[in-house]
Amino acid sequence: MNAEIIAVGSELLLGQIANTNAKFISNQLSELGINVYYHTVVGDNANRLKSAIEIAESRANLIIFSGGLGPTKDDLTKETIANHLGVSLTFDETALNYIEQFFAKINRPMTENNRKQALILDGSEVLANNHGMAPGMILEKNNHTYILLPGPPKELEPMFQYEAKPKLVARLNGESVIMSHVLRFYGIGEAELEHKVQHILDTQTNPTIAPLASDGEVTLRITAKSNSEQVAKDLIKTKEDEILAIVGEFHYGNNDDSLASKLVEMLLHNKLTISAAESLTAGLFQSELAEISGVSGTLVGGVVTYTENAKINQLGIEKSLLDQFGIVSQECAAEMAVKVREKFGTDIGVGLTGAAGPEPHDGQPAGTIWIGFSIKGYEPVTRQLKLSGMRNTNRLRAVKLAFSYLMRLLAEKGYEKK
Numbered sequence: 001m002n003a004e005i006i007a008v009g010s011e012l013l014l015g016q017i018a019n020t021n022a023k024f025i026s027n028q029l030s031e032l033g034i035n036v037y038y039h040t041v042v043g044d045n046a047n048r049l050k051s052a053i054e055i056a057e058s059r060a061n062l063i064i065f066s067g068g069l070g071p072t073k074d075d076l077t078k079e080t081i082a083n084h085l086g087v088s089l090t091f092d093e094t095a096l097n098y099i100e101q102f103f104a105k106i107n108r109p110m111t112e113n114n115r116k117q118a119l120i121l122d123g124s125e126v127l128a129n130n131h132g133m134a135p136g137m138i139l140e141k142n143n144h145t146y147i148l149l150p151g152p153p154k155e156l157e158p159m160f161q162y163e164a165k166p167k168l169v170a171r172l173n174g175e176s177v178i179m180s181h182v183l184r185f186y187g188i189g190e191a192e193l194e195h196k197v198q199h200i201l202d203t204q205t206n207p208t209i210a211p212l213a214s215d216g217e218v219t220l221r222i223t224a225k226s227n228s229e230q231v232a233k234d235l236i237k238t239k240e241d242e243i244l245a246i247v248g249e250f251h252y253g254n255n256d257d258s259l260a261s262k263l264v265e266m267l268l269h270n271k272l273t274i275s276a277a278e279s280l281t282a283g284l285f286q287s288e289l290a291e292i293s294g295v296s297g298t299l300v301g302g303v304v305t306y307t308e309n310a311k312i313n314q315l316g317i318e319k320s321l322l323d324q325f326g327i328v329s330q331e332c333a334a335e336m337a338v339k340v341r342e343k344f345g346t347d348i349g350v351g352l353t354g355a356a357g358p359e360p361h362d363g364q365p366a367g368t369i370w371i372g373f374s375i376k377g378y379e380p381v382t383r384q385l386k387l388s389g390m391r392n393t394n395r396l397r398a399v400k401l402a403f404s405y406l407m408r409l410l411a412e413k414g415y416e417k418k
Contacts, residue, residue, distance in 0.1 A: 004060035008068035010043035044074035067151030069134035127163040259403040267298040276302035277340035333372030
């Protein structure tokens with residue numbers, strides 16, 4: 001099955017919003033082993049949308065639309081498709097009742113045009129909208145499958161995930177089970193990882209393997225199709241073992257894991273507390289940790305010491321040390337880690353200092369970063385980074401590398417991963 005995604009909305013062409021729906025849908029389809037060869041964006045114009053549909057039909061048998069299902073005149077996706085396919089539009093009574101009840105609940109009159117949202121293509125399978133008003137739908141006609149989804153991501157994403165996706169699975173080659181498993185790697189580039197497992201990628205059939213790089217991380221998604229859940233799991237496990245035998249040293253987690261979540265998991269498992277003193281990252285290290293549920297059991301606190309005076313006054317670092325070595329230095333990072341650990345009484349202290357860019361800082365070129373780690377009972381350890389990305393990319397990479405280095409350091413000290 002080959003797919004094309006058509007996003008409808010002049011606001012996308014004007015650059016007022018980003019087409020995040022296409023990214024989400026493509027990601028979901030790749031888990032099902034469905035090829036997406038084209039993304040199309042078309043404005044709120046019936047003639048241009050009709051042309052886009054005709055082109056899509058010539059090169060895809062699954063066409064997914066996002067947007068244009070609302071109550072206003074420029075919401076014309078359903079009408080255009082109905083006209084193109086020669087099918088009528090009928091009211092879905094369940095959707096219409098839901099819309100009427102919504103307006104009654106908020107004590108506002110329902111204008112007539114809101115009824116339009118309950119129209120569906122005759123003969124289509126309705127996709128319930130549990131986060132908005134306009135239902136989605138699936139229609140099979142002339143050897144094509146058409147899926148219509150609402151534009152707002154908060155409506156589209158759950159509708160696709162819980163309504164459309166299971167129905168697609170049932171249509172795929174008669175196979176009742178499609179499973180995916182994501183392997184997450186850090187400390188290795190996409191090109192290097194792909195090179196190491198190239199022979200596996202070249203011979204893939206079922207399962208399929210899809211590499212993806214994002215923010216310095218690399219993932220491999222393994223997708224298996226079968227009529228049995230256990231067989232699909234076994235297919236994935238066999239391929240996972242084969243991959244990890246080659247690049248297992250860079251593997252840190254699976255599926256929805258993140259470096260932050262795995263670090264928090266490790267700290268909680270070992271009953272360790274942590275604090276941080278941040279300069280260039282300005283609280284980003286702690287913010288990333290704080291996204292993880294349960295982090296209050298390990299993260300005690302920290303300080304942002306962006307200037308030299310803040311490092312002296314808030315952490316108690318000696319001015320003479322900064323005068324001698326500078327604030328972008330191994331010595332400063334180590335002292336920041338030690339001082340913040342002592343200040344907050346934690347088992348671990350982390351210090352981050354450096355030149356995020358784009359300009360040099362403290363005589364050091366942009367991308368020069370030092371990370372200090374102080375673990376109670378051990379001498380402080382530092383790591384130097386020489387990054388070449390944009391300013392905020394460097395800040396985020398520094399935080400992720402700090403997570404990765406700390407997990408490895410704790411493992412070297414004998415602390416267990418969960």
